[in-house]
Amino acid sequence: MVLAELGASLRDSLRKLNSGVSVSEEQVQEVLNDISRALIEADVSVKLVQEMKNKIKVTLATAGDSSMNKKKLVQKAVQDELVSLLEPATKPYQMSRKKPNVLLFVGLQGAGKTTTIAKFAGYYARKGWKVSMVCCDSFRAGAFDQLKQNATKLRIPFYGSYTEADPVLIAEKGVAQFRKEKYEIILIDTSGRHKQESGLFEEMQEISAAVRPNSTVFVMDGTQGQAVYDQAAGFHDAVDVGSVIVTKLDGHAKGGGALSAVAATQSPIIFLGTGEHFDDFEPFKARSFVSKLLG
Ligand code: GDP
Secondary structure (H helix, E strand, O other), X not given: OOHHHHHHHHHHHHHOOOOOOOOOHHHHHHHHHHHHHHHHXXXXXXXXXHHHHHHHHHHHHHHOOOOOOHHHHHHHHHHHHHHHHHOOOOOOOOOOXXXXXXXXXXXXXXXXXXXXXXXXXXXXXXXXXXXXXXXXXXXOOOHHHXXXXXXXXXXXXXXXXXXXXXXXXXXXHHXXXXXXXXXXXXXXXXXXXXXXXXXXXXXXXXXXXXXXXXEEEEEXXXXXXXXHHHHHHHHHHHHOOOEEEEEOOOOOOOOHHHHHHHHHHOOOEEEEEOOOOXXXXXXXXXXXXXXXXXX
C-alpha cells in the first residue's frame, strides 16, 4: 500500500464513526481494527501497531465521558499516536555556526545517500553555511564521480580519491582538510555495500571512530517496507544513528518503513527526499505529515 493509499484508508476508517456522542464500543473497536490493518498493509511493524492500538484504547478509556465527541476523540488519539511514533523523545543534532559540524551519512547502496548529501549541501549552502563534502565510498566504482558532479553543479568543495582504497584514510584526510579550512558543515558519504556482509558495519565503525562525527544520519529508501527495521537497527547498533532521512517519497513509498526506522533507531526524521532533483527535499515536520496523511 503506498503512502497516499494509507492516508485514504485511515480517513475512510475514521469516517465510519458518527459525529455524535453515541458511538458504540463496537464501532470504536471496528475502526481501530481497520486502522491497524491499514498500517500493517503499509508495512508498519505488527508490534508497533499493537502498541499503538493499546495506547489509543487507554487514552479513550481515561477520557471517559469527556465533552469532546467520540469521533473527535478517536481522531485525535490516532493522530497523536502517529505523531509520537514519528517524533521520538530524542531531538536531532543542532548545528552551530562558525564551528565544524561533521555529519556521517550511512545506509544501504541505492538508498539515495549520494543524492541526499547533495540536496542537504545545497539546502544549507543556500542558507549561507560554508558546506563541504567528502566521498569515502571506495567500493562502488563511480561513487566519487557522482559526488564530484553533484558538488560541481552546486559549487560545493569536495574531497575524494581515485587511487586510495582505504575509506578510513580518505575520511580522515578529507575531514582534517575541511576542518582546517574552517568549513561549518562537512558531509561524509560512505559506502552502502562491502565484500562481506558484516564488513560494512565494521567499516562504518572505523570511519566513525576516525572522524568522530557530531551526528550520524541514516538514509533510507522510503519505498522499502518492514525490512528497514532490521537495517536501521543494524546501523544504529554499529554507529549510533542520530537522525533519519527518508528518500523516494515521491514514488511508490509505503511510508510504513519510515515509522519502523524511527522506532528502530529512536531517532527523528529530519528531511524527506521527494524526487531526483536537488530541490526535491523538504524538512520533516511530524505533525503536518500526519495531518496531511489523515486529511
Ligand atoms: P546511494 O547508493 O545510497 O548513494 O544512492 P544514490 O544517491 O546513488 O541514489 C540511487 C538512485 O535513487 C538514483 O537513481 C537517485 O536519482 C535516486 N533517488 C535518490 N533520492 C531520490 C528521491 O527522493 N526520489 C526519487 N524518485 N529518486 C531518488
